[in-house]
Amino acid sequence: MGKQKKTQKVKKQRNAQLKRLMKPTDSRLKDQIRxxxxxxxxxxxxxxxxxxxxxxxxxxxxxxxxxxxxHIVLDTNFINFSxxxxxxxxxxxxxxxxxxxxxxxxDCVRAELEKLGNKYKLALxxxxxxxxxxxxxxxxxxxADDCIVERVRQHxxxxxxxxxxxxxxRIRKIPGVPIMYVSAHKYAIxxxxxxxxxxx
Numbered sequence: 336m337g338k339q340k341k342t343q344k345v346k347k348q349r350n351a352q353l354k355r356l357m358k359p360t361d362s363r364l365k366d367q368i369r370x371x372x373x374x375x376x377x378x379x380x381x382x383x384x385x386x387x388x389x390x391x392x393x394x395x396x397x398x399x400x401x402x403x404x405x406h407i408v409l410d411t412n413f414i415n416f417s418x419x420x421x422x423x424x425x426x427x428x429x430x431x432x433x434x435x436x437x438x439x440x441x442d443c444v445r446a447e448l449e450k451l452g453n454k455y456k457l458a459l460x461x462x463x464x465x466x467x468x469x470x471x472x473x474x475x476x477x478x479a480d481d482c483i484v485e486r487v488r489q490h491x492x493x494x495x496x497x498x499x500x501x502x503x504x505r506i507r508k509i510p511g512v513p514i515m516y517v518s519a520h521k522y523a524i525x526x527x528x529x530x531x532x533x534x535x
Contacts, residue, residue: 390511392491397528398511400492403434407515408470408483410497411447414458416517425466428496431515431522439493441486442472443479450477480505487512494524 392400407428417424428436440462448455448462461467472482480502487493488509495506496515503525506512513527 390491393511398491400490401494401511401513401528403432405432405434405436405494406439406492407436407494407496408439408441408486409444409462409467410483410495410499410502411444411451411458411479412498413496413515413517414444414448414462415455416498418457418461420517420520422517422520422522424461425464427522428515431524432527437468438466438496439468439470441470441479441482443477443482445469446477447479484509494527496522 392398405428409424414424417427424438425436428438445459445462448458470486474482474485480499483495483497483502484505487495487506491511494513494515495502497503497506498516503514503516506514507526514525515522516525517523
C-alpha cells in the first residue's frame with residue numbers, strides 16, 4: 336500500500352510541475368520571449384518588404400533621360416500661381432530652361448480644376464490650349480499629388496511644376512526629378528543638372 340501511495344504522490348508532483356510550465360505561445364509571456372505562430376502567407380497580398388527597383392535612367396544622382404525638349408508635368412496650384420503672376424506658362428518655361436518645353440496636364444489636374452468651379456474657368460481655358468499635352472490616368476480618385484508622384488517614380492523623364500510644399504517635399508525624396516516653381520513673378524527650377532545649362 337505504501338508503495339502505491341508514493342507513486343501517486345510522485346505523479347501528482349509531476350502533473351503540478353507540468354501545469355506550472357508555460358507554453359511558448361502563452362499570452363502571459365512577454366512579447367520578446369513568446370513564440371508567435373506564423374500565419375499562412377496569402378499569395379495575392381502585396382509584399383511590403385520589397386525594395387523599389389532603381390531606375391536605369393540614373394547615373395548616380397544624374398538623370399540621363401532629361402534633355403530638350405523638356406517634358407513638364409503641371410500641378411493645379413502651379414497653374415493658379417502662374418495666372419496670379421500674369422505669366423504665359425509655355426513662354427515662361429522656355430525663358431527659364433532656354434529650350435523647347437512640352438507642358439503635360441494629367442486627367443487628375445483637369446478634374447481638380449473642374450471641381451473648383453467658376454473661379455477657375457480661366458485656368459481650364461488655358462490648359463485647353465493645343466500646346467498642352469494630355470496624360471491619361473488609369474487609377475481611381477482625382478487626387479493629383481499621388482498621381483504625379485507615381486508617374487514621376489515610374490518615368491524619370493519629367494520635370495514637376497508645382498508650388499505645393501508637401502508635393503515638393505515628396506518629390507525631393509525621388510532622385511533625379513527637378514522641380515519648377517513660381518518665384519518673384521518668374522519661373523525658377525530646383526535640382527536641375529548644370530550640364531543642361533541651367534543652374535540649380
